[in-house]
Amino acid sequence: MSSRSNWKQNVIGWVFAAPWTLIFLLFLLGPIVASLILSFTDFGLVNLANPFKLHFIGIQNYLRLFRDPLFLTAAFNTLYFVVVGVPLNVVLSLLLALGVNQGVSYLKSLFRVGYYLPVVTSIVALAVIWRYIYNPDVGLLNSFLHLFGLPGADWLGNPNLAMPAIIIMSVWHNMGSAMIIFLAGLQGIDKSLYEAANIDGAGIWGQFRSITLPLLRPVLLFVTVVTSIGFLQVFAEPFVMTNGGPLNRTLTVSIYLYQQGFSFFHQGYASAMAYVMFIAIVLFALVQFRLLRPQT
Template identity: 50%
Template sequence: MTPAVPPDIDETRGLPAERRAAWALLTPALGAIGLFFALPLLAALLLSLTDFDIYALADPRNARFVGADNYLRLLRDPLFWKVLRNTLVFVLLGVPLTLLLALGGALLVHSRLARMRGLFRTVFFAPVVTTLVAVAVVFRYLYHPRYGLINQMLGVLGLPPIDWLGDPAWATAAITLLAVWRSFGYALVIYVVGLQAIPVALYEAAELDGASPWRMLRHITWPLLGPTTRFVSVLTTVGLFQIFAEPYVMTRGGPLYATTSITLLMYQQGFRWWNLGNAAAIAFVLFALILGATLVQELLQRRRT
């Protein structure tokens, strides 16, 4: 991600007083990051190689080094595979939907014909700043099979009610929908910035050539938004891989583990059953998945351009 660092000619020119001041100013931030991020990061790696559990919590000497056992056990655990699958469904369902809504909304907001753009942008963005736990509580009622307004609206359209959170087949979709609702405004705002950066002259030239709006979208807007799409999709992917509060509040991971995400499993293993060694291994698998997904998207996009 970070290219090879070219030598910084400024670095050697600093006066001693300047260098001392720099380190003085850096110390609080670097100290905090070292103590509360770097140290736990290393400790997490070690933790994932031990059988650290509730007995070790009482006395750390009870923890033993078990090598890759935690990881191997995960690979043999059907529940882990189910949770992995659930999480992938969240991502594969949520990312395209977010991108579609965000791009569609951004095109509308950016359109010359649009009125009250500022107001619309504010409305689309509002869910982003809401508290996830609170809106999960709200959505839980909206999804209620009998009284929930979503099923009431389906009824008006003549459609049968859906047991959104009780039916394993629908629960993942219901939770994804909440996640998308809460985050598409963020992507939308970034898309609007991307659209503003496209020179108007390109469209004017295409219009002179008699290009239809659809062709302009396909051959000017979409390709030029490439970097934006890449950024937004990586951001959305990373967010959905870490989904936690939505299932925690709405379904507790049920029904039948249908909505248990990797992070929820890690939380339960770590902080309910105190299997910290096992939970740390889950966390590292999540890390590897996120890293892998990011790299794959990077490579796919690079090949296309």
């Protein structure tokens, strides 16, 4: 009787899980498998009318990637964006969290909402606003510099300034979510540890180095990995603000993938690019786990 009851419970459980399982297989697992197959084919614009006329070409798409100068440029730009943007985002987020955590109690909620607001705002809308802020003629940034007699710049038109300008905008947009996570970690640290450190004569820096940072390492690992994954997939900011220019200085892998897949309809090549990007993200995350996890 008991086994029959368990069997009924299992069947009922699968019945309730079936809709989600079907949706997962159809809309998530299905496209993943399809794109993997496409990455080994020459699927392109011609095949949209007759998808069964595609040809399997093995790993030619993957080999082509590393001979494509535009892909190598996009990969370098993406790496530059991550190497500069992620540490900047993590450090500023941690400093903001420390400031909010030590601030006046009744203002904490106000600052939390204020810093988090850009995160929940449409990234496309924010990118358009920042494009006007960086406008060389009527932009807010140049107007502010002119007040102090400083020369303005063509922030998005200068090949040397375009990527740093986008990094600043992206860090501003993303640091609110990291700050909230750091703040939660800070509030979970036992206050008696700081009181004991004060009695022992430890200063602010000593308390941060000996108490705050070691206890925040799991949070730091999580924030760094999640931020890195997001920055490796950067698309909206450079796409809206510069469309990969000037001189391909802000062309990222995601933008180049989009161009190949949806502008030139090289779907097979774009699929291979997506899987190389996926492998890069996994390797990047594993390296960060290796560097930060031993001391957690």
